[in-house]
Amino acid sequence: MFRSTTAVRRAMLPLAICAMLLWPANGAAQTSPPDDPAGPLVAAPEAPEGLPDVCFSNYSGGAGADFSSYNAQAVQNAINAASAGGTVKLAGVCAGVVSYGGSSQVGLITKTLTVIGGYAYNTWAVSYPITQPTVLDRQSGGRVLQITGAPVSVYSLTAQFGKAVGVDGGAIRTNNALTLTHVAVYSSTTDNDGGGVASSGILRLIDTRIISNTAGQSAGGARAGGTLILIGGLFERNVSQHGGGARVFGSVGMTGTQFIDNHSSAANFSGGGLKVDAASTLNGGLFRGNSGYDGGGLSGQGTASISGTEFISNTALRWGGGANVNLLTQITGTTFTNNTSASDCGALRTTAILRATASAFHANTTNGNGGAACADNGGVLTGGLFQNNSAAKGGGLWTNASTTLSGTAFVTNTATVAGGGAYLENGAATVSGGVFEGNAVSAPLAGYTGGRYAASLAMKDTRLLSNAAMVNGGVFQANRVTVPAGGYAGGLYAASLMMTDTRLLSNTVDSQGGGVYVAGPASIFGAHFTGNQAQSVSDGQGGGLYASAALTVTDSRFLHNAAGYAGGGATALGPALIFGGVFEQNSAPSFGGGGLDADVSATISGTRFLTNTGYYGGGIFASGPVWMTGGSLAGNSATAAGGGADLEGGGALTRTLIQDNRCGGCGTYGGGGVWSMADLRVNSVRFVGNSAGSVGGGLAFGTGSTAGSLVVVNSLFAANSAPAGAAIVGANAASVQIVHTTIASPTQASGAAISLAFSPAAISNTIVVSHAIGIDALSSTAVETHNLFFGNTVDTAGTVTGGVGSFMGDPRFVNPAAGDYHLTPLSAARDAGANAGVAVDFEGDTRPIGGGFDIGYDESRARLAWVPSVLR
Secondary structure: OOOOOOHHHHHHOOOHHHHHHHOOOOOOOOOOOOOOOOOOOOOOOOOOOOOOOOEEEEOOOOOOOOEEEOOOHHHHHHHHHOOOOEEEEEEEEEEOOEEEOOEEEEEEEOOOEEEEEEEEOOEOOOOOOOOOOOEEEOOOOOEEEEEOOOOEEEEOOEEEOOEEOOOOOOOEEEOOOEEEEOOEEEOOEEOOOOOOEEEOOOEEEEOOEEEOOEEOOEOOOEEEOOOEEEEOOEEEOOEEOEOOOEEEOOOEEEEOOEEEOOEEOOOOOOOOOEEEOOOEEEEOOEEEOOEEOOOOOEEEOOOEEEEOOEEEOOEEOOEOOOEEEOOOEEEEOOEEEOOEEOOEOOOEEEOOOEEEEOOEEEOOEEOOEOOOEEEOOOEEEEOOEEEOOEEEEOOOEEEOOOEEEEOOEEEOOEEEEEOOOEEEEEEEEEEEOOEEEOOEEOOOOOOOOOOEEEEEEEEEOOEEEOOOOOOOOEOOOOOOEEOOOOOOOOOEEEOOEEEEOOEEEOOEEOOEOOOEEEOOOEEEEOOEEEOOEEOOOOOOEOOOEEEOOOEEEEOOEEEOOEEOOEOOOEEEOOOEEEEOOEEEOOEEEEEEOOOEEEOOOEEEEOOEEEOOEEEEOOOEEEOOOEEEEOOEEEOOEEEEEOOOEEEOOOEEEEOOEEEOOEEOOOOOOEOOOEEEOOOEEEEOOEEEOOEEOOEOOOEEEOOOOOOOEEEEEOOEEEOOEOOEOOOEEEEOOOEEEEEOOEEEOOOOEEEEEEEEEOOOEEEEOOEEEOEEEEEEEEEEEEEEEOOEEEOOOEEEEEEEEEOOOOEEOOOOEEEHHHOEEEEOOOOOOOOOOOOOOOOEOOOOOEOOOOOOOOOOOOOOOOOOOOOOHHHO
């Protein structure tokens, strides 16, 4: 029951941070374009007139083309000439056959390279594919790109009309890691796997379009032999036997990607849009008009976590018109509309436990069980709506094991046999809140029900209105609860738990679970954990709550709980979903996570972490990734790292307030607001008044360890303080990208606003105000463009290049003394930025408004007359 700690691992991390105050200069290499959907970071010139239908390439970095050809030869010439780790730039149309290395293709790559299109044939400074498209056209005579033995990144071009026979990858094939950013793959074919793209390693597709490709076996659009990472982009009209849009043999992480009108033809779990063999994490995005045998939109053989995604008008010949998933399924804020299946489960089928929160099922149909959804092993459904769905049994929902419904509405669903709203065939049903209204059975069996059928039932505060038949079934106590003598669970022990509106007060245990210990899955709604303790300094975990498996917490409060070791408020060993609620004045002084200790992953929405304390991570300590949206980290404190949060597994922070957190001594790691050492994306976040005793007053990234990549977009750093990097510190990072960000202090701040050590950085469209040094890259490299500097003693120090579009000028904030950093009409930042591919500002206002893009996190809405902030 014990988890190995990360204390030993921390002790082994290099102590590179101790040198951060004395970073020497070095000659770090120039970085490749960022692996991020933000797009070009500088403005492009006007496209030249009369662009000839010729292929041009540049590998040397010089002003002119190094090679040109009326076919694709210029591409291969530049690839051959470039050094490993170099960059090949392309312009024009590169078409036809090039025989090289024993095969024919547009380009054969056998070393690490970055390939970028979108240039004009007579200038190589800026890639702008909108007016300067680059096309690699294989003319159906072989592959476009063949890549072997090394990771490659490709940006801003079109690969089309590839054809492979007897091998994978119609357009692009690689046996290593591949990243495609702003790439289009069209009309390519293979009789094997991967009509468009085939990769044996990690495949990253960022704002990439995979359209009208065909595979004879699997993966009409893209085949990923390992992990597939999707950010934005589109899969449309691709066809194969398995995975019409994409087939993934590993896991997939998706954000905002669309699968439209893809098709798979094989029987058994084919996946019309996407087929995944391992875990699926889908955030946002759309599956529409796809078709397959099982899982018209999605077929997943591993666990699935789906949030904010739409499944519309998909079709399955057997199970799961929208999605078919075989292991634990977590669905949050997702909609299923007008999906159909011929056999069972009109919208969704899962063979494991279904956990659905705030999701909606509209107008889905099937000829068998579960008009909207089937859960073979039961489920826990919180909130949400089942409306106008239809089936033979269970017009809205069909389950075959114990199921808990909380606050869920079943409205005007229909069944031809039984269970107009829901049919719970086996196991126990626990229902609280919610409504069954207007459901009907057109030809019910004797004793079956229009509203809900359940083998056994425990119900609380539920309304059954205007249903066509009576409700049957008795009462069932779903959870097994004991209080052991072995040192777990001060208040309550449960093998699995569904808890609603329960209070745990002043319970104490020596080991884990001061208030509650849950050995299996837990779903908790509206609970209060106050004054509970897990006292041992060596293994006392979960002062309020200790959860060994998947945890969902909704609108609950954790107040004044304490753990001697970790998780003052709560410890979650499995994936954690936290919605709403508050963690306040909890503590974990020996290790970390004063408020929350998350071991695997955490999705947090609208939750406040206030005045918690810990050794690592005053508010949150997380070993795995954290995706936090809304809510706040305020007034928390830590001794060693991350006053607000210690995010060891990275993740994403969106629209969150991080204010007045502190990391006292903070030695090696730093991070008054946040410390992280894995890939982290920060979008529309406000860091205000945070402080660190060493480095990174607002945010410290990678200090003390080799780290991933940091991306900061549309964010504010105001009045943060630290001896090095008052706003941001990056050390040992693979890359740092800062776009449309405002960094300011109401008074002159000592030290640098941004400090970089061994972390190549790209900084654009950013305001840096009132610091001793704006950008300090004394032991790193930084490229800065279209930035506004004001009131700094020194704007840049160290190896900082670029400077295109950057200048000094008064940003004229509305009221910085009161924390208002909106731009006034007279601000020098207005209309002075470049198109960085960021379409909105931190408040969601469209960029640009007026004549150009505003620099900083705010796109000013005041163009002719200023409106006081109190009226905004």
